[in-house]
Amino acid sequence: MASFNTIAGCVLASALFAMVVGKVSNAVVHPHKLDKPALAVSNDAPTQTAAAPAAIEIPPIGPKLASANVDAGKAIFMKQCFTCHTVDKGGANKVGPNLWDVVDRKKASHAGFSYSSALTAKGGEWTYEDIDHLIFKPSAYARGTKMAFAGLPKEQERADVIAYLRTMADTPKPLP
Numbered sequence: 001m002a003s004f005n006t007i008a009g010c011v012l013a014s015a016l017f018a019m020v021v022g023k024v025s026n027a028v029v030h031p032h033k034l035d036k037p038a039l040a041v042s043n044d045a046p047t048q049t050a051a052a053p054a055a056i057e058i059p060p061i062g063p064k065l066a067s068a069n070v071d072a073g074k075a076i077f078m079k080q081c082f083t084c085h086t087v088d089k090g091g092a093n094k095v096g097p098n099l100w101d102v103v104d105r106k107k108a109s110h111a112g113f114s115y116s117s118a119l120t121a122k123g124g125e126w127t128y129e130d131i132d133h134l135i136f137k138p139s140a141y142a143r144g145t146k147m148a149f150a151g152l153p154k155e156q157e158r159a160d161v162i163a164y165l166r167t168m169a170d171t172p173k174p175l176p
């Protein structure tokens with residue numbers, strides 16, 4: 001049989017519980033005003049260092065292109081790139097987009113190819129230097145890129161391949 005004490009205890013406990021809940025919800029519903037805004041919003045353009053993960057420093061490829069070997073570049077392309085890319089005019093997209101006339105082409109713009117947002121977000125055109133950075137280490141150039149290629153660490157090989165890509169156009173772009 002429930003004693004009077006038990007019942008009284010229950011009533012008291014419920015009352016306490018109600019008080020606690022009241023206090024807590026009060027705290028939740030009426031938060032303290034912050035002295036300062038928690039998020040500082042700035043209108044300044046983001047600086048390079050803040051926006052991008054530290055870019056890998058490689059010397060400019062431009063000066064090496066004039067003396068690069070187009071035939072060697074073609075051989076490297078056939079071995080390293082052709083599994084994923086065609087480079088002839090009107091060539092099909094494979095795992096990667098067709099690369100005809102890629103120098104100065106708008107990045108991530110080839111018709112019928114579904115690019116990653118990582119590459120689309122880059123913006124601008126494919127300069128010689130940007131192609132160099134991409135093929136040096138795609139994952140570092142565009143984190144999250146679909147170009148699953150380790151990269152060409154050798155500068156001479158990159159210069160040769162870029163010199164070859166340059167020739168694959170109706171009117172090759174001027175050398176830098």
Ligand code: HEC
Nearest residue numbers: 080081084095096097107108115116119145146147148149
């Ligand atoms: C394993 C497949 C693969 C290999 C190998 C590969 N690529 Fe790619 N490449 C891709 C894919 C996929 C993309 C699209 C990337 C994205 O959307 O993030 C791409 C994009 C590119 C682009 C940008 C094209 C555009 O339209 O914006 C260039 C330039 C390029 N690759 C050059 C090369 C070169 C040069 C080589 C050889 C040294 C090479 N790729 C090797 C798969 C590959």
